[in-house]
Amino acid sequence: MPSETGVKTLDMSAMELREINETLQSAAGSNEAFEVTNTRGAHAIAVGLDAPIHVTVKGSTGYYCAGMNKQATIHVKGSVGPGAAENMMSGTVIVDGDASQYAGATGHGGLLVVKGNASSRCGISMKGIDIVVHGNIGHMSAFMAQKGNLVVLGDAGDALGDSLYEARLFVRGSVKSLGADCVEKEMRPEHLKILADLLEKAGADAKPEEFRRYGSARKLYNFNIDHAGDY
Amino acid sequence: MDKTPRTLPRQSWTFSNEVNSEIRRAAETGIYDIRGGGAKRRVPHFDDLLFLGASMSRYPLEGYREKCETGVTLGTRFAKKPIELKIPITIAGMSFGSLSGPAKEALGRGATMAGTSTTTGDGGMTEEERGHSEKLVYQYLPSRYGMNPDDLRRADAIEVVVGQGAKPGGGGMLLGQKITERVAGMRDLPQGIDQRSACRHPDWTGPDDLEIKILELREITKWEKPIYIKVGGARPYYDVALSVKAGADVIVLDGMQGGTAATQDVFIENVGQPTLACIRPAVQALQDLGMHRKVQLVVSGGIRTGADVAKALALGADAVSIGTAALIALGDNDPKWEAEYQALGSTTGAYDDWHEGRDPAGITTQDPELMARLDPVAAGRRLRNYLNVLTLECQTLARACGKSHVHNLEPEDLCALTIEAAAMAQVPLAGTNWIPGKGI
Numbered sequence: 001m002p003s004e005t006g007v008k009t010l011d012m013s014a015m016e017l018r019e020i021n022e023t024l025q026s027a028a029g030s031n032e033a034f035e036v037t038n039t040r041g042a043h044a045i046a047v048g049l050d051a052p053i054h055v056t057v058k059g060s061t062g063y064y065c066a067g068m069n070k071q072a073t074i075h076v077k078g079s080v081g082p083g084a085a086e087n088m089m090s091g092t093v094i095v096d097g098d099a100s101q102y103a104g105a106t107g108h109g110g111l112l113v114v115k116g117n118a119s120s121r122c123g124i125s126m127k128g129i130d131i132v133v134h135g136n137i138g139h140m141s142a143f144m145a146q147k148g149n150l151v152v153l154g155d156a157g158d159a160l161g162d163s164l165y166e167a168r169l170f171v172r173g174s175v176k177s178l179g180a181d182c183v184e185k186e187m188r189p190e191h192l193k194i195l196a197d198l199l200e201k202a203g204a205d206a207k208p209e210e211f212r213r214y215g216s217a218r219k220l221y222n223f224n225i226d227h228a229g230d231y
Numbered sequence: 232m233d234k235t236p237r238t239l240p241r242q243s244w245t246f247s248n249e250v251n252s253e254i255r256r257a258a259e260t261g262i263y264d265i266r267g268g269g270a271k272r273r274v275p276h277f278d279d280l281l282f283l284g285a286s287m288s289r290y291p292l293e294g295y296r297e298k299c300e301t302g303v304t305l306g307t308r309f310a311k312k313p314i315e316l317k318i319p320i321t322i323a324g325m326s327f328g329s330l331s332g333p334a335k336e337a338l339g340r341g342a343t344m345a346g347t348s349t350t351t352g353d354g355g356m357t358e359e360e361r362g363h364s365e366k367l368v369y370q371y372l373p374s375r376y377g378m379n380p381d382d383l384r385r386a387d388a389i390e391v392v393v394g395q396g397a398k399p400g401g402g403g404m405l406l407g408q409k410i411t412e413r414v415a416g417m418r419d420l421p422q423g424i425d426q427r428s429a430c431r432h433p434d435w436t437g438p439d440d441l442e443i444k445i446l447e448l449r450e451i452t453k454w455e456k457p458i459y460i461k462v463g464g465a466r467p468y469y470d471v472a473l474s475v476k477a478g479a480d481v482i483v484l485d486g487m488q489g490g491t492a493a494t495q496d497v498f499i500e501n502v503g504q505p506t507l508a509c510i511r512p513a514v515q516a517l518q519d520l521g522m523h524r525k526v527q528l529v530v531s532g533g534i535r536t537g538a539d540v541a542k543a544l545a546l547g548a549d550a551v552s553i554g555t556a557a558l559i560a561l562g563d564n565d566p567k568w569e570a571e572y573q574a575l576g577s578t579t580g581a582y583d584d585w586h587e588g589r590d591p592a593g594i595t596t597q598d599p600e601l602m603a604r605l606d607p608v609a610a611g612r613r614l615r616n617y618l619n620v621l622t623l624e625c626q627t628l629a630r631a632c633g634k635s636h637v638h639n640l641e642p643e644d645l646c647a648l649t650i651e652a653a654a655m656a657q658v659p660l661a662g663t664n665w666i667p668g669k670g671i
Contacts (some may be wrong), residue, residue, distance in 0.1 A: 017450065018450065018454065021450045022453070025453070043443045043446055043447070044443070044446050044447040044450045047447050047450050047451050048380050048450060048451030048452070050380065062443070063440070063443045063444075063447070064434075064443065064444070064447040067447050067451065068379070068380040068383075068451055070380060082434065082435075082440070083434040083435070083444075083447075086434050087375060087378055087379070087380075089379055089380065101434075102433060102434040105433045105434040106375040106378065106433055106434070108379065108419070121433065121434075124433040124434070125374070125375060125429065125433045127375070127419040128419060143433075144427070144429060144433075146418075146419045146420055147419050163427075165420060165421065165424075166420075166421060221407075221421070221424040221425065222407055222423075222424060222425050223262070223406075223425050225260075225261040225262050
């Protein structure tokens with residue numbers, strides 16, 4: 001992280017969203033750092049970034065904060081609305097507060113850390129992103145999740161991992177129910193290693209051995225009329 | 232021997248041979264029938280409309296001498312870089328995965344030579360189509376397979392797919408036979424599985440959310456790209472009004488004859504409205520909002536001829552889009568493959584098992600040997616020729632109605648052959664001044 005002296009402030013009470021995103025999207029240097037202030041729940045803050053820059057968002061945001069991020073590190077010092085870090089390709093997004101629905105939806109890569117709770121459909125259709133939620137997650141999380149890792153230090157709501165593909169789900173607390181084709185799986189050494197690495201990156205105070213792993217039973221991969229009742 | 236006269240064996244209309252064959256197929260397999268293409272049932276269509284032509288009250292233009300413009304600009308509402316097309320006919324979204332790489336290349340080549348755009352589909356953008364499409368519309372679908380910001384930025388427009396005419400309210404499926412290593416890689420899925428495409432977007436619900444989603448897409452692409460919203464022909468008045476509200480630059484409206492790569496036959500034939508029935512309510516919604524011609528309307532689903540193009544434009548569309556017809560132009564269902572269609576239990580013109588990946592024409596397949604049958608250069612030329620013919624036909628009809636631009640065609644240029652078509656198109660029944668539902 002660059003020193004505070006090099007940080008450029010983008011004040012949303014004085015600048016238009018377009019101007020702020022244009023500034024961030026045009027930044028290219030790895031030493032560049034920005035802070036976005038007076039967010040007032042605005043939508044689409046810091047979307048489409050494509051450089052290893054550091055952005056601190058001071059305040060809570062509306063929908064799609066850090067959407068489609070590549071390379072950038074975006075730290076939200078507040079809570080985020082629906083679809084935070086959706087379709088992220090790479091980089092890191094850290095949310096100090098809570099995340100609303102669809103956090104990390106369809107993400108292809110990078111790391112999303114939610115230090116509070118995440119609402120329903122966290123990690124829906126995720127395609128390679130890693131998501132670590134320090135608190136709980138809501139219902140239908142990891143629905144049709146394809147790749148990547150979802151780590152939950154708290155509890156998971158109903159229908160976790162419904163119609164799951166190859167994503168790995170790690171939950172430390174309780175799981176209210178599993179969705180179609182999602183089953184508990186053996187935690188092997190390679191999974192403990194993945195988990196330990198993610199917990200460290202996310203600054204999470206937990207031990208890998210405290211988690212249980214869930215994944216796809218792969219019964220629904222090819223249509224079989226005898227499994228139609230599982231849907 | 233009994234000499235009592237017997238009546239001819241009488242087949243049931245209700246239990247026809249076709250119906251009975253489906254009952255037997257269902258009983259044998261225990262699964263519904265899946266196929267490609269659009270609705271095959273007879274529904275009121277553009278064939279049920281006629282142009283009136285010039286007369287004492289209309290002055291025609293001279294064919295081959297007086298100009299009849301065909302250009303159209305899509306995306307004039309908000310986008311900094313609207314799309315300029317030479318003809319009002321675009322190529323509809325069809326996925327790499329459902330189609331082969333050479334087929335996507337051919338579509339790009341043909342569209343580019345004719346001065347129009349082509350469209351990606353589920354599964355992401357391939358180099359074949361980006362490289363050969365001067366103007367490429369990038370579909371933003373519920374599955375988000377292959378979706379990434381780099382491709383968003385190198386697209387010429389973005390089409391948010393809410394629905395399609397073959398299956399309003401339905402998602403997609405691509406069976407394991409077509410999930411090759413390349414297709415699976417682009418979709419982040421295991422090879423060989425039956426791949427489902429979601430029916431709802433994962434991170435927004437309803438038009439209020441969509442408005443914010445569109446804001447995000449515009450911010451990522453610097454407000455340069457036109458944003459289309461594609462809807463199936465379900466409730467065209469409200470779907471169009473809500474699309475305007477959500478911030479669309481362009482609305483693509485796909486009637487039930489619009490094709491699909493693979494969907495349940497029961498869905499294709501029983502959900503959605505005919506294309507003809509969708510256009511006037513859609514145009515009415517735009518007019519009620521003061522947005523007709525400001526938000527462009529692209530109509531698709533069963534467009535085959537220049538007459539279809541001209542009639543859709545006369546009813547208020549700004550452009551049309553073709554999918555099935557484009558595939559036929561490339562070589563799909565060509566009689567030269569009849570023996571192979573027969574071997575697959577089908578026949579020329581009826582082959583629709585595109586999901587099985589065994590297309591003799593090499594278009595709806597990922598089989599390398601079959602794919603090699605399609606020469607993308609020659610197929611691209613065929614598509615260019617076909618698009619040129621559609622345009623010439625449309626111009627011919629427009630000139631006959633005295634129009635110097637195909638967009639000047641209007642409902643007053645039309646009459647209907649059937650009461651149903653008159654009611655749907657809201658033009659008079661031929662020989663009368665009666666428009667059903669409009670009184671005298």
